[in-house]
Amino acid sequence: MKTLALFVLLIPALSFGQYNTAAINFGRFSPAATDGGFIIGYKGENFMDQNLSIGWSASWFHKEYVDQVLLGEVQNYYGVVDGSVTENKATTNLHSVPLMFSLTSYFPLLPVVSAYLTGSAGLEGLMIVYKNLQNENENEFKIAWDFAWEIGTGLSYKLGNRSDFYGEVSYHNANPSWSYNVTDPNNGAIKSLEQSFDMSGVAFKFGFKFLW
Numbered sequence: 001m002k003t004l005a006l007f008v009l010l011i012p013a014l015s016f017g018q019y020n021t022a023a024i025n026f027g028r029f030s031p032a033a034t035d036g037g038f039i040i041g042y043k044g045e046n047f048m049d050q051n052l053s054i055g056w057s058a059s060w061f062h063k064e065y066v067d068q069v070l071l072g073e074v075q076n077y078y079g080v081v082d083g084s085v086t087e088n089k090a091t092t093n094l095h096s097v098p099l100m101f102s103l104t105s106y107f108p109l110l111p112v113v114s115a116y117l118t119g120s121a122g123l124e125g126l127m128i129v130y131k132n133l134q135n136e137n138e139n140e141f142k143i144a145w146d147f148a149w150e151i152g153t154g155l156s157y158k159l160g161n162r163s164d165f166y167g168e169v170s171y172h173n174a175n176p177s178w179s180y181n182v183t184d185p186n187n188g189a190i191k192s193l194e195q196s197f198d199m200s201g202v203a204f205k206f207g208f209k210f211l212w
Contacts, residue, residue, distance in 0.1 A: 018046065018047055018048070019047055019211055019212060020044065020045065020046050020047070020211070020212055021044065021045040021047070021053075021055075021164075021209050021210065021211050021212075022042070022043075022044050022045075022209070022210050022212075023042065023043040023044075023045070023166070023207050023208065023209040023210070024040075024041075024042055024207050024208055025040070025041050025042075025043065025059075025166075025168070025205040025206060025207025025208075026038070026039065026040045026041070026205065026206060026207065027039055027203060027204045027205035027206055028203065028204050029061050029172070029201060029202075029203040030201045030202055030203070031061075031096075031172070031197075031198065031199045031200060031201035032198040032199070032200055032201055033094075033197040033198045033199055034063045034065045034092075034094065035063065035065060036201075037061065037062065037063045038061075038062075039059055039060070039061045039203060039205070040059065040060055041057060041058060041059030041060070041205070041207075042057065042058055042059070043055055043056070043057040043102070043207075044056055044057070045102075045104065050106075051105060051106040051107070051108070052103075052104070052105055052106070053103075053104045053106075054101070054102065054103055054104075055101070055102045055103075055104065056099075056100065056101050056102065057098075057099075057100045057102060057120060058097065058098070058099050058100075059096075059097070059098055060095065060096070060097055061094075061095070061096040061097075062093075062094065062095050062096075063093075063094050064091070064092070064093045064094070065091075065092060065094070066091055066092070091130065092128060092129070092130045093128065093129040093130070094126065094127070094128050094197070095126070095127040095128075096124060096125075096126050096127075096199055097124070097125045097126075097127070098122060098123070098124040098125075098148050098150075098172070098174065099122050099123050099124075099125070100120035100121060100122035100148065100150060101120065101121060101122055102118055102119065102120040103118070103119055103120075104116055104117070104118040104119075105117050105118075106156070111158075112157060112158040113155060113156070113157055113158070114155070114156045115153070115154070115155055115156075116153065116154055116155075116156060117151075117152075117153050118150075118151070118152050118153070118154075118168075118170070119149075119150070119151050119152075120149065120150040120151075120152075121147075121148070121149045121150075122147075122148055122149075123145055123146070123147065123148060124145065124146050124147075124148035124174040124176060124199060125143060125144075125145055125176075126143065126144045126145070126146075126176040126197055126199070127141070127142075127143050128141070128142045128143075128144070128195075128197070129141050130142075142178055142195075144176035144177060144178050144197070145176060146174045146175055146176040146177070146199075147174065148172065148173065148174035148199075149172075149173050149174075150170050150171065150172045150173070151170060151171055152168050152169060152170025152171070152203075153168065153169060153170075154166055154167055154168030154169065154205075155167055156209070159208075161211075162210060162211045162212065163208065163209065163210055163211070164208070164209040164211075165206075165207075165208055165209075166206070166207055166208075166209060167204075167205070167206050168203075168204075168205045168206075168207075169202065169203070169204055169205075170202070170203050170205065171200075171201070171202055171203075172199065172200060172201060172202075172203055173199075173200040174199040174200065175196060175197065175198050175199065175200070176196075176197050176199065177194055177195060177196035177197065178194070178195055179192050179194050179195075
């Protein structure tokens, strides 16, 4: 009798075999530091039970824009002699690559539709190419890192036995920065400035998930 009771209790665990998923997603990300743009990413998951998974993700966001914060610093030091030259000094080419670990919980709504909540934490790498403040013909390259976190919710639709289509809205938070020195052209004084990029914002993503 005890053996039968133990077998009944173990049926849910025995009937569920762990499986993995790989997802490719794309969409639009709108960080505070710049205008919104295209984002593409990858997410892998390992399911601990039918409705709970742990995973990791990586994504890429790129934007070339005029950094308004840096533009203000340029104008403070060099004035607005020529608007196009001043903006050229503040032109920034930005690549954002967050690397995150995630925990996701699924809530079945229909046989082929599930809602889910997901939370992620990790590091955000920011690669930036910008004009040298003292010599606009030279480019500077920097890599900045910061702790990043993200929360999101979405719907997943089963296309087949091993494939899903999903849509997600999420909020991302990170603020990479670094310090650099500039020389005041009027008195030769050296001042330390901080270049900060507020990468917090909302992302809309769509993608395909494959199971094995």
